[in-house]
Amino acid sequence: WLLSAHDGNISYLFEYEPYDGGYVSFGQGGGKITVVTDDFSRFTWTFFLRTKDETSSILRNFITEIENLKDLKVKIIRCDNGGEFKNKEMHEFCTKKGIRREFSIARTSQQNGVAKRRNRTLIEATRTMLADAKLLVTFWAEALNTACYVQNRVLVNKSQNKTPYELFNSRTPAIGFLRPFGCHVMILNTLDHLEKFDAKGDEGYFVGYSMSSKAFRVFNKRTMKVECRFF
Structure with a gap:
């Protein structure tokens, strides 16, 4: 999903990208990942699922939490044509809140480009971190979650010259406590x-x-x- 700013007013446009990570679990979750990215700041969240059926409820809770915490309105969500988004519960939720849904066409990655690039960056970072730490692939979910956490705080958005954390939270992140993975x-x-x-x-x-x-x-x-x- 994606978040963007227009004419100085921040409006949420979330871009969503699923990824099947296999059998390994993170915490009590399973091997499927949902990556949510804010288009304006590129701040990213990762959610670990047992099955895709959990996606709808997790994203509804996420939208509600974001709107409460940031006092902002989610206006648009963009995702692929997966069934986890095209269900009755999600349709009713978005209709009630006035959220517009945009679905990308199959095999047109440019329509969901931000999420796909973010997904690829996280997967590549995860692979590198596991290799550098000489840890087994069973730690992939921990590595991916850590990669997302760190990148939100250290990668600089070239157009804004600020990190995703700064753009999303309007303050500089503390990074003195960061440690090498593994x-x-x-x-x-x-x-x-x-x-x-x-x-x-x-x-x-x-x-x-x-x-x-x-x-x-x-x-x-x-x-x-x-x-x-x-x-």
Whole structure:
């Protein structure tokens, strides 16, 4: 999806692009990704789904949240002709809110160009990050989510000379806490009852940032689970 500004008034035009990532999960999600991009700022969101049937409800919730948080009106959404967009629930939701839907024609990538380019950039970054960190492909969703998080904060929009984060939030992002994806970490064990000579920490890897709090996501090699640790 896409977001654009006209005559100084920001209006939401979201461009949507689905991607089937396979069987690997991110958190409790599945192997399908929905990428949503704001046309004006190029700020991007990623959603991980078990099935495409979840797309409609996730996007309806997303639109409602964006309108409440930013006090702005979503006016247009652009996507492909997938059935997850052409359903009764989505039609009624958009009709009620006065949102116009635009559908791209099959095999005409230029009609959904921003989303497709963003999708490609994220996938290429994910592949590079996994290779550089020497992590298995099973971490692809964590890598992709991290790539999106970082690119929103460091890639500069040439026409505006600002990052997507600056354009979307009207403030400069803090980036001092950013860490290399896949770097080794020691995770302090604060959960288990430890004997005097037990190890107080577990080895792991840094795999991203929490979307809901100021915390790192780390993979614990002992428990084989991803944990959130506040910074």
